[in-house]
Amino acid sequence: MQNILSFLTILALFSCQPDTSIDQKVDDIIKQMTTAEKVGQMTQIDHRFLDDHEDITDYAIGSLLSGGGSHPKENTHKAWVDLYNGYQEKALASRLGIPLIYGIDAVHGHNNVKGATIYPHNIGLGATGNPEIVRSVSHATSSEVAATGINWTFAPCIATPQDYRWGRTYEGFSSDPKLVLDLGVAAVEGYQSSTKKNPRKVIACAKHFIGDGNTIYGTGINNLVDRGNTVLTKESLKKTLIPVYQAAIDAGVETVMASYNSWNGVKCHGSKELLTDILKVEMGFDGFVISDWAGIDEIPGDYKSDIVTSINAGMDMVMVSGEGEPYKKFMALLTEAIQEELIPMSRIDDAVSRILRVKFRAGLFDDPLMDYDYLSEIGSDENRQIGRDAVRQSVVVLKNESILPLSNSNGKVRWSKIVVAGRGADNLGMQCGGWTIDWQGGQGDITDGTTILEGLRENAPLGIEVVSDPLANSVKGDLAIVVIGEDPYTEFFGDRDSLNLNEEDLQVIENAKAQGMKVVVLLISGRPMNIADHFDNWDAFAAIWLPGSEGEGVADVLFGNYNPTGRLSFPWPVHAEEGTSASSMLYNLGAGLSYE
Ligand code: GLC
DSSP: OHHHHHHHHHHHHHHTOTTSOHHHHHHHHHHHOOHHHHHHHTEEEEGGGOSOTHHHHHTTOOEEEEOTTOOOSSOOHHHHHHHHHHHHHHHHTSSSOOOOEEEEOOSSSSTTSTTSOOOOOHHHHHHHTOHHHHHHHHHHHHHHHHHTTOOEEOOOBOOOOOOTTSTTGGGSSOSOHHHHHHHHHHHHHHHHSOOSSOOOOOBOEEEEETTGGGOOTTSSGGGSSTTOEEOOOHHHHHHTTHHHHHHHHHTTOOEEEEOSSEETTEEGGGOHIIIIIIIIIISOOOSEEEOOTTGGGGSSSOHHHHHHHHHHHTOOBEEEESSSSOHHHHHHHHHHHHHTTSSOHHHHHHHHHHHHHHHHHTTTTTOOOOOGGGGGGTTOHHHHHHHHHHHHHHOEEEEESSOOSSBOTTOOBSOSEEEEESTTTTOHHHHHOSSBSBTTOOSSSSSSOBOHHHHHHHHOOTTOEEEEOTTSSSOOOSEEEEEEEOOOOOGGGGOOSOOBOOHHHHHHHHHHHHTTOEEEEEEEOSSOOBOTTTGGGOSEEEEEEOOOSBTHHHHHHHTTSSOOOOOOSSOEESSGGGGGGOSSEEEOTTOOBOOO
């Protein structure tokens, strides 16, 4: 009871002084905090690894997260609200009653939540080239995130991927920093604008600072790409990547996530030059810096030195996670480091001030709990329509030998029997890709949505029969649509040394050709792949990236209900492994066909 009273006292204190600036309120709280409470505020734990929910109260934990695949026991909408409220009430019961901020990777919709709208991954949004649809997608995502109580998404990723062997290529809007800048700003504004119905704001997170998409092949995990070394002069950084983050900061992004990679051999997580001198001083960032998942552990040295190095470098909150190093060990070692003056209290107060400032800006001190009132936002028709529109705009038609659209503008049927084949034709998990329900995504009916095949069936004009024949070897039609591509992956699980197409997919295309059918190939992928040796006998080809749950958007383009506007936001090499530095390009940045 005492603790609730102290929260109410704090609330009364602040609410009766409406003109008190946030900074004054923050200072007032800091003055009351013990070192242990400050350490607690700087600690972020994945809820799955809590020893005891009472720890949130006892240690004044500042933040929890749901990492990829981290759900309530039952993945229902009410269960998410109950999970959030349960933890928030524990935080409000702490001595000073400082509310939690709860983070999640809502990177293409509220993608941990069953039934949430799943939007195209950033590579598809990049192909739209349209800040408005990106703003709408981010805003709709926040309306679904806020409905579950959660107040912080670890998005947008504003990487500029260069080497497509990187498993996170699809998390980037584009290889072109200028396009990433425009779409990154739109995403931040979309995520952080309160929804018309739900006053709750969702805080965005620009990630991963800095150079995550520019690492050198062979320097990453498993001698591949992810978390490798980025070699760029400071001048080059200032010309290319820093303006992208500056624009996100100027757009009001409240958090920045440090990147796993190294910059010129120094781990970003331990770089004072990056996290303080450049980000906070030169760029004027006044939110807070969050580490990546156990990101400080990868700094050379033992765990205590990792803590000292990263906090002194400017890390404000550590995503300990609790899966590796126990969070009580983190808090004990951080406390020790403070007591031994290895980390000055001024640095701790700066970190905690930033965290509290963001919590005030997020409205958490005013209205920390959520009710069930907004659950209808999740997977709403309105939000799914936004998804369908984004899918339409993301499809890039790259080859069309007078095949598309499948029916012309006055509805005259051109192909009466269409065979739909391929692994990706009726596979929601494959079209959603990684970061969907589970960290690595999954196959088949992993959530609610419309597959490519279902979209074609439900939108086929009169006179067109749509038939499913997965291997294209038993039904002969006028034309075959063969949907091929990559199985879902996330982060370094998607690092590859080769970007060849799947042999099984190529066989299905051959089967369709052998039956004498015209063939339209649709590629589901997180990046450009090696098509040059195969696409000569494809009659039409479109890259559909990772479209998400609203597969009808693809049918809209194929049937001509939407004249394709998608354009490549990554150049497409003859040899995809060569990425943006390839000597010969099949298609340049900006390539894409519309219908005459
Ligand atoms: C992951 C990713 C990061 C994500 C974080 C929390 O390892 O690198 O993008 O936000 O952990 O899931």
